[in-house]
Amino acid sequence: MAHRYADIEEHDPDADWSLPGWLYTDPEYFEVEMARVLRPSWQIVCHQSDIARPGDFHTLDYLGESVIAMRGQDGEVRAFTNVCRHRAMRLVEGPTGCAKKLVCPYHAWVYETDGRLSGVPMKGDYPALRLEDNGLAALDVEIWRGFVFVRLQDDGGPSVAAMMAPYDHEIAPYRFEDMRCISPVRLRERQVNWKNVGDNYSDNLHIPVAHDGLTRLFGKSYAIEAQPWVDKMSGGVVDRVSDNFWERFYQKHLPRAHHLPEANQRLWLYYKLWPNMAFDLYADQIDFMQWLPLTPTTSVLREMAFALPDDRREMKLVRYANWRINRVVNAEDTWLIERVQQGMASQSYAAGPIGASEVCLRSFARKIRHIIPEARLHRAPAPGWSRRPRQV
Ligand code: FES
Ligand SMILES: [Fe+2]
Numbered sequence: 106m107a108h109r110y111a112d113i114e115e116h117d118p119d120a121d122w123s124l125p126g127w128l129y130t131d132p133e134y135f136e137v138e139m140a141r142v143l144r145p146s147w148q149i150v151c152h153q154s155d156i157a158r159p160g161d162f163h164t165l166d167y168l169g170e171s172v173i174a175m176r177g178q179d180g181e182v183r184a185f186t187n188v189c190r191h192r193a194m195r196l197v198e199g200p201t202g203c204a205k206k207l208v209c210p211y212h213a214w215v216y217e218t219d220g221r222l223s224g225v226p227m228k229g230d231y232p233a234l235r236l237e238d239n240g241l242a243a244l245d246v247e248i249w250r251g252f253v254f255v256r257l258q259d260d261g262g263p264s265v266a267a268m269m270a271p272y273d274h275e276i277a278p279y280r281f282e283d284m285r286c287i288s289p290v291r292l293r294e295r296q297v298n299w300k301n302v303g304d305n306y307s308d309n310l311h312i313p314v315a316h317d318g319l320t321r322l323f324g325k326s327y328a329i330e331a332q333p334w335v336d337k338m339s340g341g342v343v344d345r346v347s348d349n350f351w352e353r354f355y356q357k358h359l360p361r362a363h364h365l366p367e368a369n370q371r372l373w374l375y376y377k378l379w380p381n382m383a384f385d386l387y388a389d390q391i392d393f394m395q396w397l398p399l400t401p402t403t404s405v406l407r408e409m410a411f412a413l414p415d416d417r418r419e420m421k422l423v424r425y426a427n428w429r430i431n432r433v434v435n436a437e438d439t440w441l442i443e444r445v446q447q448g449m450a451s452q453s454y455a456a457g458p459i460g461a462s463e464v465c466l467r468s469f470a471r472k473i474r475h476i477i478p479e480a481r482l483h484r485a486p487a488p489g490w491s492r493r494p495r496q497v
């Protein structure tokens with residue numbers, strides 16, 4: 106299946122167009138996108154320190170699947186679908202837990218922490234049942250710089266490490282591997298197609314227009330660039346004192362991060378990974394977020410924050426100030442994307458132009474058009490298109 110990603114950088118005849126509006130609302134397109142874009146993509150579950158002891162697990166529910174990432178008695182991290190092999194019962198509830206064995210709540214089949222089926226009550230009732238063929242369905246796992254990623258399907262796409270390779274040297278000093286969770290997973294539903302969240306995160310032109318706070322903090326220093334599988338944005342906190350309390354607090358009190366070089370002390374970095382994940386790097390902490398589709402027109406933002414252990418009082422307060430600043434930015438973005446979503450559904454809207462400087466939006470749209478050629482059409486094709494031979 107590697108051909109899906111071959112020639113992805115080739116000339117794109119539609120390069121100056123945005124993705125058309127129907128891709129943000131259409132149920133048939135949504136199904137195709139889930140199968141070809143989201144199911145094969147890597148998704149973050151947690152940090153390896155969140156499942157430090159044998160039997161610790163974290164779950165991730167998305168695309169109608171529930172996934173368990175679990176540390177086995179042997180210390181290995183594995184991932185399985187949260188589905189009993191007997192009658193498909195969900196094995197564990199909730200986002201986290203620790204178990205010596207996974208015992209199904211329906212008929213008490215027993216699975217080991219490595220996924221092997223080890224116990225079946227009334228085993229003689231199933232003469233043909235072989236325990237060794239009925240372990241939990243295993244999924245691919247990648248540990249990248251201490252973070253645990255899973256994917257539902259392998260279609261030959263790049264690893265997280267390969268996607269991030271162009272920026273690995275920039276990230277190394279932050280010591281992700283040594284970080285700990287400082288705020289547990291938060292889920293927030295949004296009335297938008299998942300791509301609207303990502304498009305907004307890739308959109309540099311709106312920052313001076315719609316985010317007064319970011320403009321006060323960074324002036325005009327915001328920069329963007331696109332690599333094949335990752336976008337980067339960056340800005341330096343300006344010295345000019347903001348008139349907003351929390352922004353001023355952050356500017357004034359951000360303590361030295363001893364592990365970071367001088368140039369990074371007041372730098373905000375942001376990396377967006379294909380297709381629906383991003384992380385913010387600040388001198389005081391990092392935030393990880395993903396935007397998971399629920400339906401063609403609804404999504405859930407899944408966010409968590411990590412930092413190196415630091416007990417300094419000013420560091421705690423600055424992390425709080427950072428959260429207050431970002432809460433305002435998030436509210437501004439939510440207001441924008443929910444209105445864009447409504448506009449995408451208008452009969453009057455087909456596709457819009459993309460500016461030469463909008464390199465991140467261009468890069469995302471190029472990949473989508475490469476994987477799903479129908480995404481080039483400005484209007485939705487007649488229903489059933491995904492089951493007919495290709496016309497594009
Ligand atoms: S469904 Fe799990 S034991 Fe029956
Ligand atoms: Fe924004």
